[in-house]
Amino acid sequence: MTTMQKITPMSFRKAKRAGPRGLPLVGSLFQMRKDPLKFFTGISREYGDVVPVKIGFETIYLINHPDHLKRIFQDNRDNYVRSKYYAQLSPIIGDGLFTLEGKAWRRQRKAAQPAVSGPNLVNMTGVMVKVVREMIGRLRDYEKNDTPLEISKEAFHFKLTIVMRSLFNADLDRETFEKVLTALTVILKEIEKRVWEMFSPPLWLPSRRIRKLQAAINTMGQIIDGIVENRLDSKVFHNDLLDMLIRAEKIYGWDQTSLRSIRDQVISIAIAGHETGAVALCWLTYELSKNPAIAGKIRQEADAVFGDKDPDFNSFQKLKYTHQVFKEILRLYPPLWTVSRQTVSADVLGQHKLPKGAIVMLSPYVMHRNPRFWNNPEVFDPDRFLPKQEAKRHKHAYFPFGGGPHLCLGNRFGTLEGVMSLAMLCQKFDFEVCPGQKLEPVPMTTLRPSGRMFIKVRKGDETRRRLAA
Numbered sequence: 105m106t107t108m109q110k111i112t113p114m115s116f117r118k119a120k121r122a123g124p125r126g127l128p129l130v131g132s133l134f135q136m137r138k139d140p141l142k143f144f145t146g147i148s149r150e151y152g153d154v155v156p157v158k159i160g161f162e163t164i165y166l167i168n169h170p171d172h173l174k175r176i177f178q179d180n181r182d183n184y185v186r187s188k189y190y191a192q193l194s195p196i197i198g199d200g201l202f203t204l205e206g207k208a209w210r211r212q213r214k215a216a217q218p219a220v221s222g223p224n225l226v227n228m229t230g231v232m233v234k235v236v237r238e239m240i241g242r243l244r245d246y247e248k249n250d251t252p253l254e255i256s257k258e259a260f261h262f263k264l265t266i267v268m269r270s271l272f273n274a275d276l277d278r279e280t281f282e283k284v285l286t287a288l289t290v291i292l293k294e295i296e297k298r299v300w301e302m303f304s305p306p307l308w309l310p311s312r313r314i315r316k317l318q319a320a321i322n323t324m325g326q327i328i329d330g331i332v333e334n335r336l337d338s339k340v341f342h343n344d345l346l347d348m349l350i351r352a353e354k355i356y357g358w359d360q361t362s363l364r365s366i367r368d369q370v371i372s373i374a375i376a377g378h379e380t381g382a383v384a385l386c387w388l389t390y391e392l393s394k395n396p397a398i399a400g401k402i403r404q405e406a407d408a409v410f411g412d413k414d415p416d417f418n419s420f421q422k423l424k425y426t427h428q429v430f431k432e433i434l435r436l437y438p439p440l441w442t443v444s445r446q447t448v449s450a451d452v453l454g455q456h457k458l459p460k461g462a463i464v465m466l467s468p469y470v471m472h473r474n475p476r477f478w479n480n481p482e483v484f485d486p487d488r489f490l491p492k493q494e495a496k497r498h499k500h501a502y503f504p505f506g507g508g509p510h511l512c513l514g515n516r517f518g519t520l521e522g523v524m525s526l527a528m529l530c531q532k533f534d535f536e537v538c539p540g541q542k543l544e545p546v547p548m549t550t551l552r553p554s555g556r557m558f559i560k561v562r563k564g565d566e567t568r569r570r571l572a573a
């Protein structure tokens with residue numbers, strides 16, 4: 105279907121009916137809430153390329169064709185700004201890159217971009233490798249003692265360390281980490297609730313839920329303020345992201361709002377930067393546990409590319425198979441399972457007229473599992489990212505990092521550290537998910553595993569022996 109088909113009154117009427125009817129007043133709210141992933145995947149297969157879904161008082165349009173994604177992210181990008189849901193997060197995570205739009209967003213994006221690209225990215229490789237080596241040291245103890253590792257906790261600790269050290273030159277002790285991770289879990293749960301609620305409680309309400317949230321916001325604020333104030337006092341220049349944010353703030357004129365502004369920016373980036381990578385790592389260990397031959401191929405590649413030396417940026421570029429595995433995990437379990445935009449003025453997508461202010465839902469999870477664009481979409485198969493397979497596919501059928509002006513700021517950083525750490529960990533270990541756990545992706549803002557996830561860490565050689573036998 106092309107993006108600019110002529111609309112007749114009849115086709116528009118048909119298109120308006122081309123979605124689930126739901127209940128009067130609330131629409132599909134309750135059905136959707138029961139299991140959002142199943143609900144949206146189901147309607148993507150049942151209805152057309154643009155599915156209007158009434159949820160509470162709102163009609164949102166689920167976009168189901170890569171041609172339309174191309175129009176939204178690329179050809180008519182100025183007409184699709186962040187939906188109003190992002191701004192609703194400001195009182196919780198502040199005015200950072202994740203919540204802002206327009207001039208204020210552009211200013212922050214310009215300040216942060218150089219820190220995560222070009223030579224700065226290359227220079228961060230050493231820090232990342234050091235953090236992975238420390239993780240390997242911890243995993244060795246679990247392997248030797250044959251004790252289960254709670255990967256759903258360790259992964260967050262690991263990725264937050266990478267982000268904090270690489271971008272902010274900050275080292276948090278274990279106790280502070282626990283505080284940050286607990287606070288973030290409360291914040292992310294609250295965000296998810298607010299996105300789908302018809303009425304959210306105001307933040308001044310003295311309820312248990314809001315008190316818990318406020319405590320989490322305060323904890324995050326205090327910890328980040330501490331890091332920023334230390335930097336302002338230290339006078340040592342690191343040329344990292346924190347220095348760049350401080351410099352940009354000074355260029356625009358330092359005043360009493362500056363500290364708050366930097367705190368908000370750091371919080372947005374710290375959340376976006378570690379949560380996504382941690383979720384990906386949990387699902388990687390899960391899939392590799394089921395597919396030891398794939399883990400074995402990663403190990404072989406790591407041995408061939410960097411052997412017993414520390415990998416560098418050059419090695420990263422040679423880790424082709426490991427990169428395919430990383431891409432495949434982001435296909436099957438895209439950490440940010442959905443994003444949304446809002447039309448500035450009316451637009452036409454195929455047979456569908458979107459009114460001014462329409463909210464469009466762009467879900468990598470739903471698109472990546474659509475059998476119209478992916479063969480056997482439920483199967484974990486890194487070979488679908490072989491260059492010749494990729495060339496056959498619609499470019500916009502895969503978008504784990506979003507697209508358009510709000511394309512993930514850390515897409516290259518996240519890929520670099522994701523691929524390198526995967527290769528280094530698989531070179532040393534095998535992962536085995538402990539039996540008896542019911543693990544499913546749960547859309548909690550990111551696609552976290554349902555419940556705590558425990559794995560056993562084995563010496564890598566064991567797989568080699570198992571496969572040979």
Ligand code: HEM
Pocket residue numbers: 201202213220372373376377378380381384434438439440443444503504505506507509510511512513514515517518519522
């Ligand atoms: C596997 C890792 C990652 C995935 C899958 C991912 C995914 C995404 C997606 C889908 C968006 C778009 C959100 C939207 O359109 O509304 C996004 C935005 C963003 N990401 Fe990531 N991300 C990852 C890693 C990172 C890292 C490592 C950082 C920080 C260094 C980061 C920082 C951001 C920021 C700041 C934004 C907002 C960008 C803007 O609006 O200008 N992300 N990410």
